[in-house]
Amino acid sequence: MQSIIPVKNVGDDVVSGLVDRFQRQYTYLRLSITDVCNFRCNYCLPDGYKPPAHKQTFLKVDEIQRIANAFANLGTEKIRITGGEPTLRKDFVEIAHTLSQTAGIRKVALTTNGYRMERDVELWQQAGITDINVSVDSLDTRQFQLITGENKLQSILNGIDKAFEIGYKKVKVNAVLMKQYTAHELDKFLAWIKDKPIQMRFIELMETGEMDDFFKAQHLSGQSIMERLMREGWQLQQKAMSDGPAKVLSHPDYQGEIGLIMPYEKNFCQSCNRLRVSALGKLHLCLFGEEGIDIRDLLQSDEQQLQLEARLKAALQGKREHHYLHIGDSGVRNNLSSIGG
Numbered sequence: 001m002q003s004i005i006p007v008k009n010v011g012d013d014v015v016s017g018l019v020d021r022f023q024r025q026y027t028y029l030r031l032s033i034t035d036v037c038n039f040r041c042n043y044c045l046p047d048g049y050k051p052p053a054h055k056q057t058f059l060k061v062d063e064i065q066r067i068a069n070a071f072a073n074l075g076t077e078k079i080r081i082t083g084g085e086p087t088l089r090k091d092f093v094e095i096a097h098t099l100s101q102t103a104g105i106r107k108v109a110l111t112t113n114g115y116r117m118e119r120d121v122e123l124w125q126q127a128g129i130t131d132i133n134v135s136v137d138s139l140d141t142r143q144f145q146l147i148t149g150e151n152k153l154q155s156i157l158n159g160i161d162k163a164f165e166i167g168y169k170k171v172k173v174n175a176v177l178m179k180q181y182t183a184h185e186l187d188k189f190l191a192w193i194k195d196k197p198i199q200m201r202f203i204e205l206m207e208t209g210e211m212d213d214f215f216k217a218q219h220l221s222g223q224s225i226m227e228r229l230m231r232e233g234w235q236l237q238q239k240a241m242s243d244g245p246a247k248v249l250s251h252p253d254y255q256g257e258i259g260l261i262m263p264y265e266k267n268f269c270q271s272c273n274r275l276r277v278s279a280l281g282k283l284h285l286c287l288f289g290e291e292g293i294d295i296r297d298l299l300q301s302d303e304q305q306l307q308l309e310a311r312l313k314a315a316l317q318g319k320r321e322h323h324y325l326h327i328g329d330s331g332v333r334n335n336l337s338s339i340g341g
Contacts, residue, residue, distance in 0.1 A: 017075045018275070018312065020319045027077045027241055028274040031067065033095060034058050034084040035279050039113050040149030041137070043176050043205055043214060048149070049084070058279040061091060063299040065098050067277055070308045072104035077241075080109040080133075084279070087116045093127045100128020107131055111174075115152060117159025122166050132163060133172040133201075138181060139188050147181055164197070172199045172259070177225075178218040186225065193256025201246055201259035222262040229258060244274065269321065275312075283312065285319040 018026035035058075040048045059067070068079060079099050086092055087110075100108045109131035110124060117134060124132070136156060138144040144153040163171050175182050175189070182202070193200050205219045226247070230236075234249040237257070246259035276284040281296030293315045298308040 018071075018316055020316050022319075022321055024270075024272055025075070026273055026275050026316065027075055028080070028244070029067075029071050029076050029078070030080045030082050030274055030276045031064070031099075032082045032084065032277065032279040033064065033086050033092070034089055036088055037084040037113070038088060038115060038150075039085070041135075041176075042147055043178065043218070046214075056280060058089075059277075059281055059296075059299075061094055061098055063281065063296070064095055065102070066299045066302065066305065066308065067295075068099050068102040068105060069302075070305055070312060071275075072102050073305070074309055074312065077105065078107040078109065079105055080111060080131075081129075082111045085113050085115065086110065087112055087120065087124075093123055096124060096127035096129050100130075109133065111135075113148070114156035114159050115150070118155045118162060119159075121159055121163050125163075125166055125168070131170075131172070132168065133174055134160060135174045136160075137175045137178075138185060139192060140185070143181060160198070170197045170199060172201055174201050174203055177202050177204050177220045177222060179220050180218060183220055186228075190254075190258075193254060193258075195255050197255050199246075199248065199257040199259050201261060203261040204263060206263055222260040225258075226260055226262075234258060239271070241273070245271070275316070283315055285316065 020026070035049070035056075036051075037045055037049050040046055071079070079102075081092075081096065081099070086095075089095065096108060096110070099105060107130045108128050110129045111133040112135075114134040114136070117132075121132070134156060136144070136153070137147045139153070141151070141153045145151045160171050160173070177183070189200050192198070202222055202225060204222050205215055226249075229249055229251075232251070233253075234251045237248045237250055239248075244261075245263070246261050249258045249260070272286075276287065277295070278284060278292075281294065281299060283293040283295050285293075293311070295308060295311060298304045298311060
């Protein structure tokens with residue numbers, strides 16, 4: 001894990017709820033519950049997950065409950081469980097159920113690589129998972145394996161179909177935009193979502209410390225896709241308060257939608273509504289920030305909730321107005337698996 005870099009302006013508790021200095025309100029928490037991932041995606045962990053030399057203990061269920069209680073009390077309505085691959089935890093279903101039973105939390109979402117989706121999606125639903133995002137970077141079996149290191153495409157596609165069969169009304173599917181891999185598959189993805197309620201989300205490749213050369217070779221702006229879709233009759237949709245950063249487009253001839261996540265776009269950070277907590281109990285104010293505020297010492301007892309809330313609100317006053325990706329500064333983040341992307 002990255003070392004903690006102190007945040008400036010962690011001062012008195014002077015604001016109510018989770019509102020920063022730029023009047024952005026935070027209603028969405030991305031909660032990582034593990035760093036471990038069993039895929040070897042070429043844009044994230046091409047050499048696979050390497051455990052640290054020192055033993056680390058991920059957040060326990062009671063600590064997760066206290067995080068949820070504090071955030072919910074401060075106005076958070078949506079928690080997304082991330083990793084690594086969160087479903088690798090043996091107590092994943094218990095964690096999902098714990099979050100779904102937290103007063104004030106209306107949505108419990110899951111971001112997964114889909115490895116266990118075909119087998120377990122019904123258990124996830126029963127535990128209270130309301131929304132699922134699953135990564136599918138290619139619809140070609142061979143290319144999917146080249147990107148992820150796993151021959152699991154058909155199982156993941158089966159899992160998506162099963163989610164619809166058991167009652168999910170929409171599934172969000174993530175694909176990282178890469179010149180060599182995904183750029184030429186746009187038509188295939190469009191055909192796939194024509195008659196399926198899938199929000200196909202294309203995420204611009206982001207520069208991180210370990211992947212500079214890969215970024216330079218593969219980065220593709222989402223703007224070209226946006227322009228093409230608009231020419232073909234796709235229309236931009238309005239965002240709900242707890243929505244993430246995607247610009248979502250719909251088309252009258254398609255059951256599915258397209259989402260574009262373009263972090264290099266001007267004003268990308270203007271509507272930020274999400275905070276992150278790592279699997280080791282550190283609050284991260286920005287995916288690409290240098291901030292890391294330890295909150296785990298305040299997760300040991302229910303009696304600490306007011307102190308925890310005060311620390312969260314005070315820390316938020318140190319959040320920057322925007323990231324600095326556009327000038328090649330990705331903060332201290334070597335890869336995105338450490339705080340859930």
